[in-house]
Amino acid sequence: MATRDAGTVEAVNVGEPREVQAGDHTVWTAIWKHPVDGRVALRGVNLDGDDQADRTVHGGPDKAVYAYDAADTAWWEAELGRSLGPGAFGENLTVAGVPVSEAVIGERWAVGSTLLEVAQPRLPCFKLGLRMGDPRFLKRFAQAARPGAYLRVVREGDIGAGDAVQVLSRPPHGVTSALVSRAILGEPELLDAAAAAPELPGELRAWMLERAMGRGR
Structure with a gap:
């Protein structure tokens, strides 16, 4: 397979679950990566x-590795001052030179000795608000359409x-991580187009198609 694009891993970030204060109670989260x-x-x-910390909504085969673009981190730094x-967004791979949010669902990356496949966008939960110290940040993150991408492990x-x-292959459907994020988080008229990516996780794609059909009734 011929390389389409090439970038660089700026940092590999990991973290174990820890207790964090959330209002008047504590929660377990591993969003703090270093x-x-x-x-x-x-x-x-x-x-x-x-x-x-909670594998019912995080981790698993379709969320094995989370990648975020260093350029998007720089954009947020300017926005937030x-x-x-x-690792600020809980990402495992901070990358430069590859526009992660514009990655096509199903495209494959060679990184080190691994082979990874773009599976879906990051859909923010309250723990991102904890990490940023602002519960309102979830709305800002959704509106910015800079979700990064979760990757599954092929090798x-x-x-x-x-x-x-190295981006080795890219499906022709052209459905990006950002498009899927926009469809789910605020632009349901895009659901049909976004669900055209067969490489999306089965349950997520089925939910998108069902919701799109419901809009058409």
């Missing part, structure tokens, strides 16, 4: 040293900062 040095093994559905740095291996990110 960069690590050296090669990091990717086995099953996690990088070494990484985990999820403060430094964020790698296990290891990844390190400085590795190339």
Whole structure:
């Protein structure tokens, strides 16, 4: 397969679940990620040293690795007026040179010795608001249409900062992570178009198609 685009891993970020104060109670979350040095093994559905607090909504085969574009982080830094740095959005891979939110669902990336496939956008939950110190941030994140992308593992291996990110293939349907995010989070008229990507997780795609049909009645 010929390389379409190439970028670079700026940081590999991992984190274990921890207790965080949320109002008058505590919650478990692993959204706080930190960069690590050296090669990091990717086995099953996690990088070494990484985990999820609630696997009913996070992690699993279709959310094994979360990638975010360093350019989008820089955009948010300008919007928020403060430094964020790698891992600020709970991403495992902070990448440069590949517009992650515009990645096509089903496109495949060679990163280090791994092979990854774009599966779906990140749909924000209240824990992103905790991470940013502002519960209203969820609405801002949705409106910005800069969701990054979750990737599934096609081939296990290891990844390190400085590795190339090579886009090896891209499905012709053209449905991007950002388009799916927009369809689900605020523009339901896009659901039909967004559901045209057969590589979306089955349950998510079925929900999108059902909701789109309901709009047409």
